[in-house]
Amino acid sequence: MKDYLSDDPDDGCIRRIKQGDADAFEAVVYRFERPLRAWLATLSPPGVDADEIAQKSFIAAYTRIDEFEEGTNFGAWLFSIARWQLKTETTRLRRIADYHSRYAPDLLQKLHGEAEVEPEHLMTQVGHLKKCMASLSQDLACLLKWRYYDEISLEEMARLSERSVPAVKKQLWKLRRKLQQCLEQRMEGTIT
Structure with a gap:
């Protein structure tokens, strides 16, 4: 992962994004899209769409760009956002699976009894x-x-x-x- 993070966008690019230049973010997406998707694909459990998580990560980074401190490692910041997006998605899927495993038998029994x-x-x-x-x-x-x-x-x-x-x-x-x-x-x- 370090190789992907060594070529960060310059502070001028980040400054332009913070000033509202949405086109400047295109360079960030171009720079990090493949490494981020590949990294997420290696970490994503079955049922999680790594491409969707990458997309959400870029959107979150863009909407929260004002939180990024210029002069720090942008790639590390972006990958951190992606890690939290992945964690949120796996938690959501785990919650759904847990709900179904706990309540599905009860619901089926209840529905069977209320068939009328x-x-x-x-x-x-x-x-x-x-x-x-x-x-x-x-x-x-x-x-x-x-x-x-x-x-x-x-x-x-x-x-x-x-x-x-x-x-x-x-x-x-x-x-x-x-x-x-x-x-x-x-x-x-x-x-x-």
Whole structure:
């Protein structure tokens, strides 16, 4: 890896990028694309797309370029970002696999027992859930969108919302609990 990092972009190139010259970043991508993808391919477990992680790493580096200290090793900084992107992705995949291995048998058993659930009942639940979601504040709706529609990592959500990762986790937990309670109350008819 050291060979790849010895030919860093000069400070002038980094300065131009920091000043908003997006074209200057093209030289950085050209310089590091192949080594970064090759390095990620050697570290990526099955199921992880090294090319996608490299792409996310370049995007993260570009959006966080102001955090880079000129005069330090840009290649090392970029590879560090890539390492964290890879770690985030493998954690996400591990979480999904763990969820499925833990809950799939229970869900299948539950679904088997509820095979006679009427579509009208499910549609009612969906309608109530939409109303619950519509009642959320803009901040909470944004967190919900980031996590479940955009599939943004907790670390990125923390950065975007200027909170710590534990604070984001706690907020998501409260949000899911609030939606569950709202849905249950609407299904019971205690709120409309």
